[in-house]
Amino acid sequence: MTVIDNNIQQLKNDLLQMWSLVINQMEKARLALINGDKNLAREVRVNEKRVDVFELKIDMDSESILLLKNPVAIDLRFVLSVLKINYNIERIGDYANAIAKVAENLSGPIPEDILQSTHLPEMFFTAQTMLQESFNAFEKSDRTHVNLLFAMDEKLDKPNRIANTVIGKLLRDRPEDTMMLLEALAIIRKLERTGDHILNIAEELIFYFDANVVKHKKMLDDN
Amino acid sequence: MKDVNVWYSDNHALKNISMTFEPNTVTALVGPSGCGKSTFLRLFNRMNDLISSFRLEGMVTIDSQNIYSKEVRLDEIRKKVGMVFQKPNPFPKSIYENVAYGLRVNGTSNKKIIDETVERSLRQATLWDEVKDSLKKSAMILSGGQQQRLCIARALAVEPKLILMDEPASALDPISTAHIEELILELKKEFTIIIVTHNLQQAGRISDSTAFFYLGELIEYNLTKKIFLNPDNERTQNYITGRFS
Numbered sequence: 001m002t003v004i005d006n007n008i009q010q011l012k013n014d015l016l017q018m019w020s021l022v023i024n025q026m027e028k029a030r031l032a033l034i035n036g037d038k039n040l041a042r043e044v045r046v047n048e049k050r051v052d053v054f055e056l057k058i059d060m061d062s063e064s065i066l067l068l069k070n071p072v073a074i075d076l077r078f079v080l081s082v083l084k085i086n087y088n089i090e091r092i093g094d095y096a097n098a099i100a101k102v103a104e105n106l107s108g109p110i111p112e113d114i115l116q117s118t119h120l121p122e123m124f125f126t127a128q129t130m131l132q133e134s135f136n137a138f139e140k141s142d143r144t145h146v147n148l149l150f151a152m153d154e155k156l157d158k159p160n161r162i163a164n165t166v167i168g169k170l171l172r173d174r175p176e177d178t179m180m181l182l183e184a185l186a187i188i189r190k191l192e193r194t195g196d197h198i199l200n201i202a203e204e205l206i207f208y209f210d211a212n213v214v215k216h217k218k219m220l221d222d223n
Numbered sequence: 224m225k226d227v228n229v230w231y232s233d234n235h236a237l238k239n240i241s242m243t244f245e246p247n248t249v250t251a252l253v254g255p256s257g258c259g260k261s262t263f264l265r266l267f268n269r270m271n272d273l274i275s276s277f278r279l280e281g282m283v284t285i286d287s288q289n290i291y292s293k294e295v296r297l298d299e300i301r302k303k304v305g306m307v308f309q310k311p312n313p314f315p316k317s318i319y320e321n322v323a324y325g326l327r328v329n330g331t332s333n334k335k336i337i338d339e340t341v342e343r344s345l346r347q348a349t350l351w352d353e354v355k356d357s358l359k360k361s362a363m364i365l366s367g368g369q370q371q372r373l374c375i376a377r378a379l380a381v382e383p384k385l386i387l388m389d390e391p392a393s394a395l396d397p398i399s400t401a402h403i404e405e406l407i408l409e410l411k412k413e414f415t416i417i418i419v420t421h422n423l424q425q426a427g428r429i430s431d432s433t434a435f436f437y438l439g440e441l442i443e444y445n446l447t448k449k450i451f452l453n454p455d456n457e458r459t460q461n462y463i464t465g466r467f468s
Contacts, residue, residue, distance in 0.1 A: 002465050070424050072451045073460045211453030 004069045008078055011061050012138075015082055015089070018054035019135045021047065022089050025096035026131060026194075030124045032100055033187070036109030044100035051093035058086045074208075081208035085138070088197040088204075092131065095190040102183045110180060117166055118184050119159035123191040126155040130198045134205070143209050149202040156195035163188045227281035229262055229439075231274060236262050238439045240281075244385075249407060249416045251430035251447065253423060255467065258436040260419050264387050267417070268304040269297060285384060302329060305378025309390040311370035313362035313377075318345075318354050321362045321373055325381040340380050347413075348376035349406050368399025375406065379414075386410065388418040392425065404429050423463055427451050435459045 025044050032041035062083045065071055071079050115121055130152050137145030159166075167185045171178060203215045229237035237259045244250055252260040262271060269290065271277045283290050290300050302325075313321050322341045331337060341358070345351040350372040354365070362373055371391060378386055388407070392400040407416060407429050420426050426433050427447060434444040435456070443450065443459040454460045461467045 004465065072423065072427070072463045073454055075464050076452065 004065070004071060004075055007061070007065050007069060008071075008075060011058065011065065011079070011082055014054060014058050014061065015086060016135070016139055018051060018058065018086070018093075019089055019131075019138070021051060021054065022093045022096065023128070023131050023135060025051065025093055025100075026124075026128055029096040029099040029103065030128070032103035033106075034109060034115070034121075036103065036106065038104050041100040041103040044096060045104065048093060048097040051090060051097075055086055055090040058082065062086070077208045077211060081204040084204045085201050088200045091197050092194050095194050098190060099187055102187060106180060106183065110184060111177075114170065114174075114177070114180065114184060117170060118163065118188060120184065120187065120191075123156055123159055123188065126152055127191045127194045127198075130156075130195060134198050134201045137202075137205050141209065143206075146202050146205050146209075149198060153195045153199055156192050160188055160192035224266070224284070225282045227266070227279065227283060229259075229266070229271070229280075230276075230278045232276040236439050237266075240441050242434065242441065242444055244415055244417065245431075246415050247411055247413070248431040249411050249418060249429050251426035251433045252417065252419045252436060253421070253426055253433060254436035254442075254462070256421075259439040260434075260436045261389055263436065264389055264417060264419050267385060267387055268306055269300055270306070272297075298329070302381050303384045304387060305381065305383035305385070306387040307371070307374050307378055307389070307391045310394050311367055311374050313365070313370050313373050315361070315363060317359050318362050318365070318373060319358040322376050322380050324377060329381060341376075344376040344380040345373075347379050347410065348372045349402065349409070350376055366399070368395050368402055371395060371399070371403060372406065375403075375410075379410075384415060386414050386416045388416065390419055390421060393421065400425070423451075435462060437462070 025047055028040050028044045031037060032044065062079050065079050069075075110120070130149055133145045133148055133152075136142065137149075163185055167181050167188075170181050174181070200215075203213075206212050206214050224240060224242045227237055227240045228235065240263065252263060254260050265271045266279070266283050267285070267290070271279070279291060285300075285303055288295065314324060316324070319341055322344050323337045326337050326340055331340075342351060342355075345354060350369060353369060354373075357364075362370065365373060371394075375386075375391075392403045395403065404425065407418070410416060411431075418426075418430065430447045432445065433447045433450040435442045435450065435454075435458075437458055443454055443456045445455070449455075450459060451463065454463065458467075
């Protein structure tokens with residue numbers, strides 16, 4: 001094992017730990033919201049600081065490897081990818097934290113009929129599955145997990161596209177739940193953005209595995 | 224260069240090498256010690272001819288001229304191809320005479336032409352400002368980095384097509400190395416450069432293309448960015464990432 005192997009393994013372990021933490025954060029935020037569990041919401045809010053600490057450490061360690069170890073080829077692609085994945089995972093952690101904040105401030109759990117009308121449970125399921133699949137792809141260096149992600153994202157886009165109409169109707173029907181419905185709309189947006197960040201991660205994984213740049217591919221192809 | 228094979232007695236030092244070099248580019252030759260890269264470099268100025276057991280098959284051409292053809296004179300080749308070595312090797316003469324040497328050997332005696340060439344070459348080697356007031360002083364008083372740039376100026380004076388560099392900065396400190404690297408990037412505007420280096424970061428900084436040699440074979444030859452980001456061959460990747468066994 002070379003010196004850089006040790007550094008890269010450590011970086012990978014740290015990112016996997018952070019990723020795992022964010023997966024848990026999102027699950028706890030979901031449970032806090034669905035069940036109106038304020039204690040669980042507070043736990044997410046406290047753990048958010050751990051996510052931030054991981055992000056800073058991974059940033060600094062990546063910079064050190066770039067500066068001192070002069071990585072090339074697959075090592076260079078790994079470190080560049082980790083830097084960008086790190087940013088995206090931290091943003092997803094922010095969304096989990098924001099959802100927990102909503103759960104903390106709501107007077108109770110979101111009623112079942114609102115959850116069903118807004119497709120929030122399916123959106124959570126899709127976003128969390130994507131998050132887990134991206135984790136698996138990185139952990140096992142397995143390209144097949146990456147391919148699934150692009151198709152799954154559509155399941156987040158569709159409820160997001162119809163969200164204004166759905167929430168608009170609910171606002172007319174249930175003006176007494178206005179605050180809750182506005183929060184539900186904000187959560188829909190956050191879950192859709194979570195999907196976007198996971199697709200960013202998928203693009204970085206493809207760069208790491210294959211050295212292919214698929215980001216903005218359509219625009220680049222058009223030019 | 225086409226289908227080149229080189230032997231030293233029974234040792235097959237280079238195996239079926241075919242390569243072309245674009246004008247005004249820098250090509251880095253990398254690979255572990257003994258892989259054949261210096262033998263390869265010395266093919267271009269026929270320095271290997273000095274070794275009695277050397278034998279070559281295949282064709283090495285510069286400007287469409289087979290430089291191993293019997294009709295070609297060695298001094299013609301040496302005018303086309305300059306070489307800079309690992310350790311600076313100035314002659315124990317003045318700075319001026321070091322640069323003028325190649326011209327005098329080639330029969331130039333016109334002082335005005337020699338003066339102009341010495342100044343031009345020293346300027347191209349970015350040494351003029353440092354030595355213009357001490358041209359008559361011995362080259363041996365210069366620092367290692369200055370001596371190496373003097374050797375480059377000496378190579379430039381005969382206006383070669385091709386400049387060969389065999390680890391030209393490996394004996395220099397980081398500042399002198401940076402000077403040499405900047406100089407190489409400047410020189411490629413007018414010359415074609417092939418450089419042997421063990422410093423992979425240096426290859427990345429200065430070369431347009433990189434060739435990886437191993438056990439006398441050309442394993443991979445591609446744009447430097449491609450080699451250092453995503454080499455095609457696993458042996459190349461193992462070598463540049465330090466995982467070679």
